[in-house]
Amino acid sequence: MARSRIVRNFDAMIEVHELTKRFGDTTAVDGISFRLDPGSVTGFIGPNGAGKSTTMRMMVGLDRPTSGRCLVDGRRYADLAAPMRSVGTLIDAEAAHKGRSARNHLRVLARTHGIPDRRADEVLETVGLTDVANKRIGGFSLGMRQRLGLATALLGDPAVLLLDEPANGLDPDGIIWIRTLLRSLAAEGRTVFVSSHLMGELAQTAHRLIVLGRGRVLADDAVDALTARFGTRVARVRPDRPAELEEILRRHDAAVTRLPDGALEVTGMDSPDIAVLAHRHGILLFENTTVAASLEEAYLALTQDQGRHVAKVSR
Structure with missing residues (x-):
């Protein structure tokens, strides 16, 4: 889908400093800090109840922090003269009057910020x-x-986009579309912050990931760096003498799984080292490849002990 040409220069930075939110005895967000820079897509992930939505709501003033702050180019969201022109948000796709048309919904919002009516048609396209x-x-x-919520976020042509589960409810074509769109928005110099449970999509969309667990930042790094650190690389080898190579690899503390086609899956040893051992024992390898660690594996390794919060309800 073609988009209108953007001619603005974007250079907005977001700083989250020691942000904390308590609901009674429950700490939903526990002193988290991070910075979001222009020109990249930052993914925000964590188990249900980790505090992602609460964090995003505090960033745009929908929830008041117990302590800490979030600044957009040095100013609080509440202090921005025209918030939609600075920060586009998709926090709740249901936050629209059901009796209005999509065009009128956008035009009403546009007029609160002095945005011309034609912009509604541009973002609908x-x-x-x-x-x-x-x-x-x-x-x-x-x-x-969800698409209308994203149109609302784009209405003010903002430098910053904060999107909570924007791919929720989209079909496969829609998921591919939003992946391309988010990357293109970042390429224009915008700051894009997106939460999602779709690990495979974030692996292809995000440049960087912030992982939250029990209200705290567990990791903050580039996607490739996280998968390399916390994921498990698996080597797949297909030798002419699988039983013999399996025994040799186990003697060298590698974990080996025999596959139905005679191939071996090996963890704990890289492909070059397997090739050296096989050569040393005169074993021929018909296949020797390494499957890169997945983001899902890295995520599970990071969050395996991070169960969801159980809120205490006052009666």
């Missing part, structure tokens, strides 16, 4: 809703409401 622009939002599917 961007998110693929032009054909239903005059339809009532109450009849929209979840995926259509």
Whole structure:
């Protein structure tokens, strides 16, 4: 879907410093700090109840922090003169009047910020809703409401985008579309911060990941660096004498799984070292490849002990 040409220069930085939120006796967010720089997509992941949505709500003033702060270019969100022109948000795709059309919903919001009506049609085209622009939002599917929420986030042509589960409800084509869109928005120099449970998509979309668990930052690094540190690389080898090579590898403390086709899956030893051992014992290898660690594996390794919060409810 074609988008209108962007001519602005974007250079907005977000700083989160010692952000904390308590609900009674429960600490939902526990003194987290990070910085978001322009020109990249930062993924925000963690188990349910880790504090992701609460963090994003505090960043845009929907929840008041118990302590700490979030600044957009040195200013609180509440102090921005025209927030939608600085920060575009998708926090709740249901936050739209069901009786309004998509076009009128966007035009009402646009007029609160002095944005021309034509911008509503531009963002509707961007998110693929032009054909239903005059339809009532109450009849929209979840995926259509998500697209409208993204159109709302883009309405002010903001330098910063904060998106909570933007791919929720989208079909496979829609997921590919939003991956491309987020990357292109970052390439324009925008700061893109997106939470998601779709690890495979974040691996292809995000440049960097912040992992949250029990309200604390567990990791903050580039995607490739995290998978290398916490994921498990698996070597797949197919020797002419699998039983013999399996015994040799086990003697060298490698974990080996025999596959039905005679190949071996090996962890704890890299492919070059396996090749050296096989050569030393006169074993021929028909295949010797390494499967890169996945983001899912890295995520599970980081969060395996991070169960979700159980809130205490006052009665």
